Each structure stands twice: as C-alpha cells, then as structure tokens.
Amino acid sequence: MDAAAAEVLKGALAVIGYGLAAIGPGLGIGVLAGNAVQAMARQPEAAGMVRTTMFLGIAFTEALALIGFVLFFLA
Amino acid sequence: MILAFECDAENVAMCAPENVSDLFVFHPLFPDSELLSWMTRTHVLMVLAAFLAIGLMYFGLRKRRLVPTKFQLVAESAFNFVDQGIAKDVIGHGGQRYTPYLLSIFLFILFGNLFEVTPLVNFPITSRMAIPAFLALVTWFIFVIAGIAKQGLGYFGHLLWPPGVPVALKPLVGVIEFISTIFVRPFSLAVRLFANLVAGHVMLSLLLGTAGIFIWGFVQGDLGFGKALTGGAWFLLGVGIFVFEILVAVLQAYIFTLLSAVYIQTSVHPEH
Numbered sequence: 362m363d364a365a366a367a368e369v370l371k372g373a374l375a376v377i378g379y380g381l382a383a384i385g386p387g388l389g390i391g392v393l394a395g396n397a398v399q400a401m402a403r404q405p406e407a408a409g410m411v412r413t414t415m416f417l418g419i420a421f422t423e424a425l426a427l428i429g430f431v432l433f434f435l436a
Numbered sequence: 437m438i439l440a441f442e443c444d445a446e447n448v449a450m451c452a453p454e455n456v457s458d459l460f461v462f463h464p465l466f467p468d469s470e471l472l473s474w475m476t477r478t479h480v481l482m483v484l485a486a487f488l489a490i491g492l493m494y495f496g497l498r499k500r501r502l503v504p505t506k507f508q509l510v511a512e513s514a515f516n517f518v519d520q521g522i523a524k525d526v527i528g529h530g531g532q533r534y535t536p537y538l539l540s541i542f543l544f545i546l547f548g549n550l551f552e553v554t555p556l557v558n559f560p561i562t563s564r565m566a567i568p569a570f571l572a573l574v575t576w577f578i579f580v581i582a583g584i585a586k587q588g589l590g591y592f593g594h595l596l597w598p599p600g601v602p603v604a605l606k607p608l609v610g611v612i613e614f615i616s617t618i619f620v621r622p623f624s625l626a627v628r629l630f631a632n633l634v635a636g637h638v639m640l641s642l643l644l645g646t647a648g649i650f651i652w653g654f655v656q657g658d659l660g661f662g663k664a665l666t667g668g669a670w671f672l673l674g675v676g677i678f679v680f681e682i683l684v685a686v687l688q689a690y691i692f693t694l695l696s697a698v699y700i701q702t703s704v705h706p707e708h
Contacts, residue, residue: 413525417698420691424624427631434634 382429489543549685583703643674
C-alpha cells in the first residue's frame with residue numbers, strides 16, 4: 362500500500378489500541394471506587410484513611426491508561 | 437500561549453495542527469539577544485513556580501503570630517497538609533525528616549500544574565518530560581539511598597525476596613520485584629504526572645483554540661452560523677475540561693507526593 366494509506370492505518374490502529382487499553386483501568390477504577398464507597402458507608406470514622414488509600418490505588422491503575430495514551434502519541 | 441499554526445476553518449470540524457507535538461514547541465523569548473537566546477517560556481515558568489513555592493512558605497511564616505493572619509493560615513495549612521497528612525501518616529515515625537523534600541515537590545508541582553489554568557499562561561511546565569522525570573529520579577535516589585542507609589546492603593535482599601517466598605520461586609520473584617521496584621516505580625511516577633498534564637494541555641488547546649477561531653471567524657463575517665454553533669459547542673466542552681483540569685492539577689501534585697512518601701515508607705519501614 363502507498364505511504365499515505367499506511368500513515369492513516371497507523372493512526373487508526375493507534376486509536377484502537379488506546380481504546381482497548383483503556384478498558385482495564387476503567388473497570389479497575391470503578392471497582393476500586395465502589396469498594397471505597399462501601400467501606401466509607403460501613404465505617405464513617407475510617408473515611409479519611411479509606412479516601413487516601415483509594416487515591417493511591419486510583420493512581421496506580423490510572424498510570425496504565427496514561428502509558429497507553431502516551432504510546433498513542435508516539436505512534 | 438499563541439496559536440501559531442494555520443487552520444483551514446471552512447472545512448474542518450476542529451482545528452488541529454499537523455503534529456500534536458507542535459503545541460509543545462519551544463519558542464525562544466528573546467531570539468535576537470546574544471545572551472538570552474536559549475530562554476523559553478518553560479525556563480521562566482519553572483523559576484516562577486519555584487519562587488512562588490518558596491515565597492508562600494517564607495512570607496507566610498515570617499512573622500508568626502499566635503492568632504494567625506490569613507496568609508499565615510494558608511501557609512500553615514499547606515505545611516500541615518504535607519507534614520501531617522502525608523509524611524507522618526504514611527511514613528510513620530521518622531517521617532518528619534522527609535517533610536522538607538515532600539513539601540518542596542508538592543508545592544512546586546502544584547504551582548507548575550496550576551500554570552495550565554492561569555489565564556495568560558496556559559502552559560503547564562510539567563508537560564515537558566524533563567521536569568517530572570527529574571523529580572521522579574530524585575525520589576528514586578532518596579528511597580534507594582534511605583533503604584541502604586537504614587538496612588545496609590540487606591536492603592536488596594529484602595527488596596528482591598519479601599519474607600515468605602518459597603525457595604523454588606525465588607529467582608522469578610526476584611527478577612519481577614527488582615524490575616518493579618527499581619525501574620517501574622520512578623518511570624510510572626514520571627509518566628503519570630507527565631501524561632495527565634499533556635492530555636489536559638492538548639485537549640484545552642484544541643478545544644478552546646478551535647472555539648476561538650470559529651467564533652472569531654463568525655464575528656468577522658468569514659464563517660457561517662453553523663460554524664459558530666460548533667465553536668460554541670467546543671467552547672462549552674472546553675470550559676468543562678478547564679474546571680476538570682484544576683482538579684487534575686491539584687490531584688496529580690498530591691498523588692506524586694503521596695506515592696513518593698509510600699515508596700520512602702517501604703524503604704524505611706520494611707516490616708509493614
């Protein structure tokens with residue numbers, strides 16, 4: 362195929378790749394935040410610690426989605 | 437700051453440069469001067485963020501009164517947030533030694549990220565990879581050297597083989613743990629901060645820039661009303677993302693500092 366079509370295909374594959382990569386962290390963050398809300402509802406006095414740990418967990422899972430985003434720009 | 441690319445406003449739905457990294461190009465501020473031709477807006481903003489961080493603490497806490505003035509209250513809250521909420525809560529005893537470092541990176545990254553949403557600047561310094569990479573490198577040195585200082589060379593023994601690993605699995609677990617702690621931690625720390633800010637900057641530049649070009653073109657009579665409505669839609673989305681960016685700026689500064697504290701804690705108190 363000629364060069365222009367290859368460029369468009371590369372761009373399209375990069376977008377699809379990022380879309381697939383965002384499924385996992387999306388599910389992960391949803392599960393994590395849901396469990397954090399449940400924990401805070403069960404024991405409101407532990408809410409501060411639960412909130413801090415929730416942010417920590419969200420940072421780890423979101424890093425994967427963001428690495429995918431950066432690789433999208435690299436391709 | 438300046439939309440320096442050409443845009444064919446008639447035919448496209450959104451104005452985007454050919455290569456998105458054109459949005460992050462260095463423009464020298466004084467291209468004709470012999471002495472200062474290297475200076476770009478990133479240098480100026482970086483020094484400004486450092487001065488803002490130092491100035492907040494210095495001027496806020498200079499004349500401390502028992503009943504605090506408002507500025508002293510702000511400085512004290514910022515200090516307490518990092519000292520109590522991050523250093524002492526996460527690292528535990530012995531955590532206060534790391535408070536100066538954690539406070540410095542928290543304030544520097546906070547002001548650096550907030551430059552994304554200040555009106556005339558709109559460029560976060562942490563969207564250039566050198567700055568998050570260097571901060572992550574410093575954190576990495578601190579947690580490795582703190583671990584070696586606390587536990588001697590047995591630090592690597594504890595690192596590679598956490599207690600309770602069966603002997604047959606030790607080589608595999610050793611490799612995985614080594615790569616995870618020595619390479620992935622600083623890398624992910626830097627990339628998390630960098631990619632969040634890059635994503636925000638790209639979205640804000642494209643959305644608000646396109647909205648500006650379309651609506652200005654409509655006001656000047658070059659474009660039709662349909663384009664103005666599209667511009668209005670991009671503008672509303674841009675305003676939404678703008679508010680979200682403020683949250684992301686503060687959150688990313690907090691998460692960088694929190695994760696640095698967690699890594700230091702695993703080096704200094706390995707029994708947890």
